[in-house]
Amino acid sequence: MINKLFDFIGGVQIPYYKEMSTQDSIGSVALPSQLILPLSQHIGAAAEPIVTVGQAVLKGEEIAKATGYVSAPLHAPTSGTITDIGDYPLPHPSGMRAPCIILTPDGENQWMPLQPHSHDYQTLDPSTLRNIVRGAGIVGLGGAGFPTFIKHNPGPNGHVETLILNGAECEPYITCDDALMRERPEQILAGLKIIKHALNAKRCIIAIEDNKPKAIECLRSALMIYPIENTEVIAIPTIYPAGSEKQLIYTVTGKQVPKDGLPINIGVVCQNAGTCAAVHLAIEKGQPLVSRVVTVSGDVGKPRNVDVPIGMPIDELIQQCGGITGSLRRLIIGGPMMGFAMHQLEIPIVKTSNCVLVDAGNAEHLKPRDEVMPCIRCGSCAEVCPVSLLPQQLYWYSKDLDLEKAQSHYLFDCIECGCCDYVCPSQIPLVQYYRHAKAEIWKRERETQKSDAARERHEFRLFRIEREKEEKAARHKQKKAALKTNAVAANATDSEPSKKHNDPKQAAILAAMERVKAKKLESQIAPKNTDNLTPAQRKTIEEIDKNRKERNNKDTPET
Amino acid sequence: MISAIIVLGLLAGIFGLILGFAAIQFKVEGDPLVEKIDALLPQTQCGQCGYPGCKPYAKAIANDEADINQCPPGGEVTIIALADLLDREPKPLNPENGTESEVTVVTIDEQICIGCTLCIQACPVDAIVGAAKQMHTVITDECTGCNLCIPPCPVECIDIIPIKTSLATWQWDKPDETRTDDTKTAEPAL
Ligand code: SF4
Ligand code: SF4
Ligand code: SF4
Ligand code: SF4
Ligand code: SF4
Numbered sequence: 051m052i053n054k055l056f057d058f059i060g061g062v063q064i065p066y067y068k069e070m071s072t073q074d075s076i077g078s079v080a081l082p083s084q085l086i087l088p089l090s091q092h093i094g095a096a097a098e099p100i101v102t103v104g105q106a107v108l109k110g111e112e113i114a115k116a117t118g119y120v121s122a123p124l125h126a127p128t129s130g131t132i133t134d135i136g137d138y139p140l141p142h143p144s145g146m147r148a149p150c151i152i153l154t155p156d157g158e159n160q161w162m163p164l165q166p167h168s169h170d171y172q173t174l175d176p177s178t179l180r181n182i183v184r185g186a187g188i189v190g191l192g193g194a195g196f197p198t199f200i201k202h203n204p205g206p207n208g209h210v211e212t213l214i215l216n217g218a219e220c221e222p223y224i225t226c227d228d229a230l231m232r233e234r235p236e237q238i239l240a241g242l243k244i245i246k247h248a249l250n251a252k253r254c255i256i257a258i259e260d261n262k263p264k265a266i267e268c269l270r271s272a273l274m275i276y277p278i279e280n281t282e283v284i285a286i287p288t289i290y291p292a293g294s295e296k297q298l299i300y301t302v303t304g305k306q307v308p309k310d311g312l313p314i315n316i317g318v319v320c321q322n323a324g325t326c327a328a329v330h331l332a333i334e335k336g337q338p339l340v341s342r343v344v345t346v347s348g349d350v351g352k353p354r355n356v357d358v359p360i361g362m363p364i365d366e367l368i369q370q371c372g373g374i375t376g377s378l379r380r381l382i383i384g385g386p387m388m389g390f391a392m393h394q395l396e397i398p399i400v401k402t403s404n405c406v407l408v409d410a411g412n413a414e415h416l417k418p419r420d421e422v423m424p425c426i427r428c429g430s431c432a433e434v435c436p437v438s439l440l441p442q443q444l445y446w447y448s449k450d451l452d453l454e455k456a457q458s459h460y461l462f463d464c465i466e467c468g469c470c471d472y473v474c475p476s477q478i479p480l481v482q483y484y485r486h487a488k489a490e491i492w493k494r495e496r497e498t499q500k501s502d503a504a505r506e507r508h509e510f511r512l513f514r515i516e517r518e519k520e521e522k523a524a525r526h527k528q529k530k531a532a533l534k535t536n537a538v539a540a541n542a543t544d545s546e547p548s549k550k551h552n553d554p555k556q557a558a559i560l561a562a563m564e565r566v567k568a569k570k571l572e573s574q575i576a577p578k579n580t581d582n583l584t585p586a587q588r589k590t591i592e593e594i595d596k597n598r599k600e601r602n603n604k605d606t607p608e609t
Numbered sequence: 610m611i612s613a614i615i616v617l618g619l620l621a622g623i624f625g626l627i628l629g630f631a632a633i634q635f636k637v638e639g640d641p642l643v644e645k646i647d648a649l650l651p652q653t654q655c656g657q658c659g660y661p662g663c664k665p666y667a668k669a670i671a672n673d674e675a676d677i678n679q680c681p682p683g684g685e686v687t688i689i690a691l692a693d694l695l696d697r698e699p700k701p702l703n704p705e706n707g708t709e710s711e712v713t714v715v716t717i718d719e720q721i722c723i724g725c726t727l728c729i730q731a732c733p734v735d736a737i738v739g740a741a742k743q744m745h746t747v748i749t750d751e752c753t754g755c756n757l758c759i760p761p762c763p764v765e766c767i768d769i770i771p772i773k774t775s776l777a778t779w780q781w782d783k784p785d786e787t788r789t790d791d792t793k794t795a796e797p798a799l
Contacts, residue, residue, distance in 0.1 A: 090776070144779040422784075479784040489780030494686075496778070501652035504753050507734040508654050508662065562723040563763050 056304040058297045060436040061289040062469045064222060064387075066261060071225045071345050071353040076233055078357050079370050085127055085153040085361030086138050086398035087113070092189040093196045094120030099151055105132045108162035110338050113151055116184070122197045122401075123187045127340040127359035130155040141364070141383050141400055145393030153361065164336035171244055171333050176202070179248040179333065186332035187339045187401075192216065192227075192293075192322035193384060195402040198329065201319055202248050211317035213251040214302055215242055215326060217258035217265060218286065218293030221385030224405040226343040227323040229355040231258065231265035234327060235272035241326030243278050244333050249319060254281035257302050261288040290387065291467045295320050297436050309463065324404075344399055346371040348382075349410035358399050364406055365395040376410030379418070383407075386416060387468040423476035431470035431480065437463050441470035445480050448487035453494070456487050642671045649690045653682040654733035655755035657707045662733060670695075678702050682754075684709035713769045714752040715759065719744045721766035728758035728767060 090096035097114035107113060107126040114124040134152040139145065167174065167182070174182075184199035204210050215238070219227045231238060246254050256273075258266050269283045286292055286301050296307045298320065305316045313320055324342060331337045340360055344367070347353040351372015358367060364381070368374060382389040383403055399406075409416040431441035439460055447456035464484050471480045647667040658679040660666040669675035670691070677691040678700050685702070692699040702709060717728070717737070724742040729735075736752040739745030747767075759767050 140776075142776065142779075143781070144774075144776065146774070146776060146779060148776060482781065482784040485781040486783045493778070493780060497651070500753075501650070503751070504652035504654065504734050505647070505663070507736070507751060508652065508664075511733065511735050559723070559725055559763065562725070 054304070055284070055286060056301055057287065058292075058300045058436055059438055060434045060469060061291060061297070062434050062472055063288075064290050064472065066222050067347070068223065068225050068228065068261070071223065071347040071355055072228060074352075074354045076229050076343055076355045076357055079359075079362065079367065081128055081155045081157065081159070081359065082362050082366040083154070084133065084363070085130075085155065085359060086363060087124055087127070087151045087153060087361040088138070088140055088398065088400055089114055089124065089149045089151065091124070091195060091360075091400040091402060092122045093194060094118065094122070096149070097121060097124045099135055099149075101132045101135075101151065103132055103135060106130070106156075107132060107153070108160055110162045110164065110340060112185075112187075112338070113153075116187075120197060120200065122189050123185065123338075124151070125187055125338040125340050126153055127361055128153070128155045129158050129160040139394055139397050141392060141397040141403060143390040143392070150398075161337075166334055166336040168334045172247065176248045176250070179244065182333055183329055185338070186328070188325065188328045188332060189339075189401050190322055191324035191328065191342055191401065191404065193388070193402055193404060195400075198321075198325055201314075201321070202245060204249060204314055204319075208314050209317055210249045210251040210314070210319055211253070212303055212319075213242070213246050213249060213254045214298065214318060214320045215254065215256040215323060216293055216295070216298055216320050217256060217262070217269070217323050218298055219262070219323075220259060220288070220290045220293040221387050221389075221405075223347045223407055224345050224385050225347075226345045226355050226404050228262050228265050229345075230323050230327055230343055231262070232268045235268045236276055237327040237330050238269070238323050239272055239276045239278060239326075240334060241328070241330035242281070242321070243276075244329055245319075245321055245326065246278065246281075251319065252280060254278060255302050256281065256283040257286050257298060258283065259288045259292055260285040290469065291436060291465070294436065294465055294467060296465075339401060342399070342401065342403070344403055345405040346408075347405065348408040348416065349375045349412045350408050351375055360399060360401055362399045363395075364392075364397050364399060367399060367406060368395070368408060374408055374410050376412050378408065379411045380409040380416070381406070382409065387472070388466060419479065420477050422478055425474075425476055425478060428475060430473045430475065434469040434473050436467060436469060437465060439464055441480055444487075445478065445483055448483040451487065451490060453487060453491050457491065461487060461491075640668075640671060643667045645694060646670050646691065649683075649687055649694060650680060651683045651687060651753075653753040653755045655682060655753070655757060657681050659706065676700075676703065679706045681707035681709055682712070711771065713754045713756075713771055714747065714749050715754070715756065715767050716747055716749070716770050717745050718766040718768060719746065721764050723764055725763060727761040727763065731758045731761045733757060 089099065095116075095118040098117050099114045101107060101113045106129075108129045109126055111126045112123050113126050113132070116123045130153050132151060133154045136149065136152075137147040138150040138152070140148050171179065180199045180202050183202060184197065188198040189195045190198060190201075217227055217231055219225070242254060242256070245251075256269055258269070260266070266283055266285055273281065273283060284302070286298075291297055292301060295313065299305060299307055299313055299316075299318050303316075303318060305318070307313050307318075308315055328339050328342075332339070341357055342360065343355055344358045345355050346367060350368055354371060356367070356371065378395075381392045381395060382405075383392055384390060384405055384407070386407060389405065389407060407416075425442060425445065427442065429442065432439075435441055437460075443459050444456055444461055444464065447453070447459060448461070461484060466481050466484065468481050471478070474480060643664070647664050650663040650667060652663050654662045656662065658666040658675070660669055660675070663680075666675060666680065670677060677695065677697060678688050680687055681702060688702065689699050691697075722739075722744045724739060724744055726739065726741050726745070728745060729737045729739065733755060734751055734753055736748050737745055737758060738748060754769075756769065759769075
């Protein structure tokens with residue numbers, strides 16, 4: 051089988067700095083004092099805790115269950131005690147906190163009883179295999195974190211021609227997949243075989259960038275020992291972003307994934323190397339996803355790949371990799387091109403964390419952006435864009451928040467690869483502009499939805515008031531008619547109670563107010579709505595009230 | 610069997626036609642311009658524009674009785690959208706109507722509320738639930754932050770609170786360029 055390769059448009063040649071972290075083999079870490087396990091480590095609905103504080107759990111035990119179809123459960127990465135369920139900082143660019151389960155290890159690292167399907171998985175039907183993968187909490191380990199079992203469901207009419215193992219790993223510094231391919235090729239192949247079986251895929255292509263000759267060699271020789279039908283390892287040219295899904299599919303098959311479409315639409319499924327190994331462990335060993343290989347690189351004492359339990363605090367992980375050499379400037383999760391700078395060190399490794407990149411200002415290649423200069427319209431950005439967009443135009447539209455134009459120039463096709471940013475001679479933070487513009491579009495969509503709902507509710511209220519008025523009028527009429535037929539004496543008795551009826555109501559309100567006032571004095575509860583306000587908020591309310599009054603005063607005489 | 614399907618199919622078709630015809634024939638015709646303007650207004654229903662709600666303000670704009678810069682909750686974004694729709698020049702928000710500020714919601718201190726229902730009567734979008742003499746609660750998701758419920762409350766137990774950002778609503782900042790170019794208005798050459 052000879053494969054012709056296709057070169058995608060654009061892309062950049064960048065320095066890789068990969069040898070830093072590949073000197074040693076994959077290491078292990080000492081268990082930290084506590085593991086921080088966010089309930090949402092994947093795309094989709096957050097998991098729901100099924101343990102309580104104080105409960106003892108074994109390694110591999112499910113501690114939070116999936117909610118809804120697009121979701122993933124969470125398992126205890128080691129044995130120990132649940133010590134808290136609450137909000138902790140996440141490895142997210144916002145630096146926000148979200149619900150996490152805290153597990154304090156007992157040091158035993160004791161597995162729960164496992165149910166491996168070591169030899170009989172061939173007899174299991176695809177949906178059973180998918181359910182095991184789902185129950186093991188496996189999500190795409192390459193970065194996005196999409197629940198893997200969904201990718202393994204081709205749908206009723208889906209037909210998978212090609213299964214691609216994505217071993218490109220094109221971002222600088224990151225070597226966790228490279229290390230796995232060199233050191234545990236048999237696990238990757240075993241997982242690939244299972245996925246191929248589950249998808250009933252015709253052929254399999256293991257695509258690896260040609261700057262990783264060792265990984266290519268290891269997988270080729272492993273494939274001789276553990277052969278898979280219609281499967282081959284191919285070396286693809288080293289160019290960033292060759293590992294991006296749509297670019298990789300084009301390189302390997304020459305087919306374009308349709309706009310707004312999925313690879314499955316053209317009969318292709320891509321899997322990351324780490325994900326394949328996780329699928330193998332889930333099926334043949336019965337182990338859920340409780341650890342992953344993470345690259346720790348940049349300005350640390352001992353850059354390397356380590357097998358890390360999910361939930362390991364990053365500060366402790368860096369300590370175990372020789373600590374930060376120098377004073378920390380930035381902590382990046384992911385690579386330098388597509389990763390995110392974090393706000394703090396006390397955040398956990400999650401299922402999608404592939405790389406911890408420390409920038410302490412030593413490495414010349416992690417320099418912060420120089421002074422931003424005006425765009426000189428050189429067009430370099432358009433030359434390198436792998437999606438054939440016009441980054442310069444997108445920049446102007448995003449900057450001016452001309453969101454309609456940005457969208458009509460396919461802003462949402464931008465994969466945020468950072469190629470344009472990288473080559474821009476004016477150092478313009480282009481991707482940041484695109485991210486901001488995308489978020490702004492989402493925000494406005496949310497606002498439109500909210501105002502549509504408000505309009506509906508307001509209109510319903512007006513309708514309701516109108517209806518109540520009509521009903522009241524109808525009742526009034528009836529009453530009047532009844533009165534006419536009755537004696538005049540009834541009139542007198544009728545009007546008095548209604549007057550009285552009003553008075554007790556008023557009196558009740560007044561009495562209640564008195565009571566509350568008294569209670570407030572007693573218990574020193576001051577009305578909170580004035581206390582809790584910032585001066586700015588207080589001023590706004592005053593202004594709004596004043597304006598409204600003025601407006602009303604002004605309007606009444608006129609109309 | 611087949612005849613049943615055909616008959617049912619025919620019936621469905623006929624009813625469809627009748628419904629479609631009815632929809633066209635008996636449609637309550639709103640003024641399309643008013644609808645279009647109303648669609649751009651934030652629907653806070655706060656009355657700061659000087660009209661008792663967004664729709665009346667939309668009508669006033671459509672009838673040339675009001676300017677396009679009187680809605681503080683909508684702010685600049687709304688003014689530009691209105692200017693676009695009506696083919697007019699955008700202008701700054703009329704300070705007489707107020708200033709643009711962060712959208713907030715309100716919450717009721719349930720310890721203090723006496724259940725007088727006055728806030729319910731003031732809320733333009735029925736975002737408060739409660740019955741007479743029962744404590745009242747704001748449905749935060751429906752609250753538009755118009756603050757109309759605050760003045761009527763006899764025991765002053767309604768607080769203004771900021772809308773909490775969640776992971777789903779968090780957004781990237783616009784880049785802060787140390788040096789910006791002023792060729793902002795120039796249309797890029799295509
Ligand atoms: S690379 Fe930078 S300077 Fe050149 S056209 Fe693009 S944005 Fe402008
Ligand atoms: S970040 Fe977006 S616009 Fe820039 S090169 Fe990548 S895909 Fe193209
Ligand atoms: S000021 Fe704006 S939001 Fe408030 S009622 Fe008027 S149009 Fe609606
Ligand atoms: S609850 Fe108050 S602030 Fe919220 S929409 Fe109703 S009246 Fe306005
Ligand atoms: S107006 Fe105040 S006291 Fe009355 S029901 Fe509303 S919140 Fe409670």
